[in-house]
Amino acid sequence: MYNQTESGSALIGGFTEVLRPVDGCKPTVAVMRKRAVGLLKTAKSGGTLEDTVRQVVLITGLEDLLPDSYSLFRSVVVEGMVFMISALPLTRLAEKVVDQIRLNHTATLGQRLYALIKDMPSLQKLGQIICRSPGLDPQFKKALIDLEDNIKTVTYNQMRPLLMREIRSLGPEHSIIPEKRILAEASVCAVVPAEVRKAKGKTPLKAVLKAVKPVVRKNMGAELAMLDRVMEFLDTRQGGWGLGDFNFTGTLQQVRKLLENEVNLASEQRNLDVVRAYYGSDATVAVPERLAVSTPRMTVMTRIDGTKITDVNHLTEKERRRLVSSLAKICILRPIQDMREESIFHGDPHAGNISYTFQRAQPKIIFYDWGMLGRLKRLERFTMALLTLGLIMGNRKLIFYTADIITRRQTSISKVMSDNIMGIIDEAIAGQKSQVRGLLSSIEFLFERFTYLGVVFSADLLMYEKALVTLKGVLADVDPTFNRDDYMIWAAMTTFLDDVVRLRLLKLLMKDAWFLYRHSLSVMFDIQKVIGWFLLDVGRLWRKLPKQR
Numbered sequence: 001m002y003n004q005t006e007s008g009s010a011l012i013g014g015f016t017e018v019l020r021p022v023d024g025c026k027p028t029v030a031v032m033r034k035r036a037v038g039l040l041k042t043a044k045s046g047g048t049l050e051d052t053v054r055q056v057v058l059i060t061g062l063e064d065l066l067p068d069s070y071s072l073f074r075s076v077v078v079e080g081m082v083f084m085i086s087a088l089p090l091t092r093l094a095e096k097v098v099d100q101i102r103l104n105h106t107a108t109l110g111q112r113l114y115a116l117i118k119d120m121p122s123l124q125k126l127g128q129i130i131c132r133s134p135g136l137d138p139q140f141k142k143a144l145i146d147l148e149d150n151i152k153t154v155t156y157n158q159m160r161p162l163l164m165r166e167i168r169s170l171g172p173e174h175s176i177i178p179e180k181r182i183l184a185e186a187s188v189c190a191v192v193p194a195e196v197r198k199a200k201g202k203t204p205l206k207a208v209l210k211a212v213k214p215v216v217r218k219n220m221g222a223e224l225a226m227l228d229r230v231m232e233f234l235d236t237r238q239g240g241w242g243l244g245d246f247n248f249t250g251t252l253q254q255v256r257k258l259l260e261n262e263v264n265l266a267s268e269q270r271n272l273d274v275v276r277a278y279y280g281s282d283a284t285v286a287v288p289e290r291l292a293v294s295t296p297r298m299t300v301m302t303r304i305d306g307t308k309i310t311d312v313n314h315l316t317e318k319e320r321r322r323l324v325s326s327l328a329k330i331c332i333l334r335p336i337q338d339m340r341e342e343s344i345f346h347g348d349p350h351a352g353n354i355s356y357t358f359q360r361a362q363p364k365i366i367f368y369d370w371g372m373l374g375r376l377k378r379l380e381r382f383t384m385a386l387l388t389l390g391l392i393m394g395n396r397k398l399i400f401y402t403a404d405i406i407t408r409r410q411t412s413i414s415k416v417m418s419d420n421i422m423g424i425i426d427e428a429i430a431g432q433k434s435q436v437r438g439l440l441s442s443i444e445f446l447f448e449r450f451t452y453l454g455v456v457f458s459a460d461l462l463m464y465e466k467a468l469v470t471l472k473g474v475l476a477d478v479d480p481t482f483n484r485d486d487y488m489i490w491a492a493m494t495t496f497l498d499d500v501v502r503l504r505l506l507k508l509l510m511k512d513a514w515f516l517y518r519h520s521l522s523v524m525f526d527i528q529k530v531i532g533w534f535l536l537d538v539g540r541l542w543r544k545l546p547k548q549r
Helices: 004-014 029-045 049-059 068-086 090-102 109-117 121-131 138-149 156-168 214-241 248-263 265-279 317-337 378-393 396-406 415-433 439-452 459-478 484-502 504-517 521-544
Strands: 175-178 189-197 205-212 299-302 342-346 354-359 362-367 373-377
Touching: 029 049, 029 090, 049 068, 049 090, 049 109, 068 090, 068 121, 068 214, 090 109, 109 121, 121 214, 121 248, 156 175, 156 189, 156 205, 156 214, 175 205, 205 214, 205 265, 214 248, 248 265, 265 299, 265 342, 265 373, 317 342, 317 354, 317 362, 317 373, 317 378, 317 459, 317 484, 342 459, 373 378, 373 459, 378 396, 378 415, 378 439, 378 459, 378 484, 396 415, 396 439, 396 521, 415 439, 439 459, 439 484, 459 484
Parallel strands: none
Antiparallel strands: 175 189, 189 205, 205 299, 342 373, 354 362
């Protein structure tokens, strides 16, 4: 374990000049930052800048943050962060050093991590991902969740020039009156409550104005460019970390895309229109309506107030169960059961993006922040059902062929790859049978280990899998007694049987299989045999499952 107190003292000791009094008084923050820049310039010219940054990073305790199940990634996370922060302009780096020095020696690891990444959306995303991982120390997890849900890096006065410029661009016929406060803030954007006034005599409409924070818009281009360099840095060093062929570039490209989407408010505005049309008159779901006065730099949408999804201490057990069941149905079941050509789902369903209300004892789920909108085609959602059922029944060949078809033969590209993939599948099935891992954890295990070998899934399929992982923690916080694995089994089973009755997706799967394996009749025969036995097993399992949820 890294000693936080000793490392903090070492850092402060190395920057005593920063703290030197001015005329007997404590130096101002501006003076401290100016001095820190000078010391960093010296470190850079002397070739010790990276060591200085590493010390700052290690103070946060990041090295000890990841659970043992992710031990291989500890060095990756630390060195990746050191690489990114070392490349910052010295003025920004000096701010981070001074922020660490100014923290009290009793500051928690979460507070130190927040100070380090508060103005870097890509690293805030890393913090969000970490806080959803199982196995974290409860106190540290709480600190990271606070980081995710209570970001405070911008004031209304800082947002005001941008908002007023956009409002004036609409012309005098539109009247939008912002409240002088921040309602909510995320890593990229901030939300300000407002009134949209229409014709005289009509009640003003309660709305919110969402815009990218000025400092984020200013620095995002450089940060995305740095993310590209981090990909190259990690890929060239992965061998030393024992991660085989883990596809850092493929994974971080998706992170890059997500950040670009969040900056692109026009894209989210289109997503809002799509989502509202998709859910239509569904009484269990609420989505803000994009108003016509939105601009490319400011989204104006209706304000829907609710209670944060994990604030449930005041609810009865029955209300919690109804709430968690409704959330699971919308986020897990609906995307894979929808028989339309394409289903949609929320790509980032963490607690900060979801609220709820109750109407006549029935919950309504409110989804905010649609920058990450996922879409599953029929074959992709059928794949999730088959992978789930393959794990439940220990059908290694079904899992292998399903993964091979959906990745266009990436898992069977060579005998070595096939053997490695089969080894991973056997390990996942063994963990499932011995209850070392639950079903959702086993699905996550398959995707992660396949990715280690260089297998690249579609961005949307991977987004859905990650959404399941995110939901795992949210569902547990809403109702710890809710069995997520049982729900996944039931969801996969009902989805599959519904599809079998229609025969649509089974035909689609066989069509793709024929396209991929038409030159190998023995493989096609094996696939048909696997599916035949699988159908019999499904029938037996279905008779054992409860028919109502």
